[in-house]
């Protein structure tokens with residue numbers, strides 16, 4: 001006889017702050033104060049990681065030199081969201097992984113200024129390889145949403 005599995009309903013709603021760490025703190029301060037996107041170069045293999053991190057997950061060497069990347073880049077992947085998700089803008093909206101010029105990895109963010117009246121046409125405008133540029137918000141808070149991408 002199978003044992004009964006009892007399910008207990010629960011909900012977590014936790015507001016918290018955490019220290020971003022040395023590397024991410026510099027990244028967000030540069031974004032907020034200087035409207036610059038800074039990647040970081042692996043001290044061993046030399047690839048430029050964006051967003052920056054403290055070590056290279058490919059060769060496990062510590063990160064080294066800071067490198068400004070962008071302001072343009074190439075879409076590597078994208079999606080258009082048509083359902084409401086808590087904490088996101090009202091749908092439809094698009095996000096894309098963009099490899100900024102000078103970086104070896106891609107960073108996710110919203111793509112603004114798209115016409116969603118025809119979703120297939122919107123998707124075609126975001127196809128892999130499409131060039132985009134970074135657009136900074138006037139009021140920046142040191143958050144990833146301080147910038148967005150738009151089609152070049």
Ligand SMILES: [Zn+2]
Nearest residue numbers: 042045056059
């Ligand atoms: Zn490396």
